[in-house]
Amino acid sequence: KKFLVLLLVCAFGVSLLSVAALAQGKKPKIAWCPAISDPFYYMIGKGIEDKCKELGLELFVAEYPKAWGPEVQVPILEAVAARGDIDVIITGPTSKEALIAPLKRIYDSGIEIITVDTYIGDGDYSKPSEYSFPLTFIGTDNFQGGVEIAHRLAEMIGKKGKVFVETTNPDVSSVVERVEGFKKGISEYPDIELVGVEYCLDIQEKAQQQVAAALQANPDIVGIFGTNLYSAQGAYQAVVNAGLKGAVKIASWDATEDLIKALREGKVDLVLAQKPYEMGTLAVEWAYKYFVEGQEVPKRIVPGFFFFTRENVDDPEAQQYIYKV
Numbered sequence: 001k002k003f004l005v006l007l008l009v010c011a012f013g014v015s016l017l018s019v020a021a022l023a024q025g026k027k028p029k030i031a032w033c034p035a036i037s038d039p040f041y042y043m044i045g046k047g048i049e050d051k052c053k054e055l056g057l058e059l060f061v062a063e064y065p066k067a068w069g070p071e072v073q074v075p076i077l078e079a080v081a082a083r084g085d086i087d088v089i090i091t092g093p094t095s096k097e098a099l100i101a102p103l104k105r106i107y108d109s110g111i112e113i114i115t116v117d118t119y120i121g122d123g124d125y126s127k128p129s130e131y132s133f134p135l136t137f138i139g140t141d142n143f144q145g146g147v148e149i150a151h152r153l154a155e156m157i158g159k160k161g162k163v164f165v166e167t168t169n170p171d172v173s174s175v176v177e178r179v180e181g182f183k184k185g186i187s188e189y190p191d192i193e194l195v196g197v198e199y200c201l202d203i204q205e206k207a208q209q210q211v212a213a214a215l216q217a218n219p220d221i222v223g224i225f226g227t228n229l230y231s232a233q234g235a236y237q238a239v240v241n242a243g244l245k246g247a248v249k250i251a252s253w254d255a256t257e258d259l260i261k262a263l264r265e266g267k268v269d270l271v272l273a274q275k276p277y278e279m280g281t282l283a284v285e286w287a288y289k290y291f292v293e294g295q296e297v298p299k300r301i302v303p304g305f306f307f308f309t310r311e312n313v314d315d316p317e318a319q320q321y322i323y324k325v
């Protein structure tokens, strides 16, 4: 009889323990699969690493690809998934469409997906669709940024003249929205003409060549928008080489040390800084809340952005927005 009571007490204790374990959840093992090797993605990685340390989470960091695109990214993602020890992959899809199926296969194998910086499909994961499976999308409001850049560039060029856009790809959510937002903003100025949009595939030398060619074809271009760091860095180099520093205004996206230096030197006139470090910390924080605390994750999380101009570039509080890696 005593034995039976002991057995019952033990069984009760064990079940209490397992209820507690369930309620507490399991600490997820995180994998970070960057889209490209660049200072912006290093900053996201830094945020992820710091937050994992703070929360005591295990982290696997995949290689930083040397080139942008699904051909390079998908095999890396598949290798990470095949490890068998990952609970959640944080990644920036390098194509809105081409990454849907590979990420879905990984998700179906039991791994949660968080997309940062870029999304799949139309980025709306809140309604059921073939691409609504990720836990969340954490990234800048790129359309809004594009609109604001257009207005600021318009002011800089006296609201008239020819402008040009250098961007990376036609199927990458972030830059597509930047271009769309820019077009929308510029459309409010009847005397500004957008003379071209070129795609450098995230290769700085190509951006430089394309901008040089655009300046030859349209010597009266007065403003250029470089939609990401390689586009913008290539754009200002071309303008400087053409002897047009200061004459052609450059609005650029991404606050690399190179672009901030160029802003100080008058080679660039405006820099939009995203908040990549925050994207990284938020991604880990929400993975933790989901796995450990059982919280529902908002389907869209939007860190803000910050504009650097020559007036504020030396302000002490602005320095935190530079991508220092």
Ligand code: T6T
Residues within 6 Å of the ligand: 036, 038, 040, 041, 117, 118, 174, 175, 227, 228, 229, 230, 253, 254, 274
């Ligand atoms: O601008 C960022 C990122 O937001 C974009 O999706 C791709 O290019 C960068 O990584 C900068 O190189």
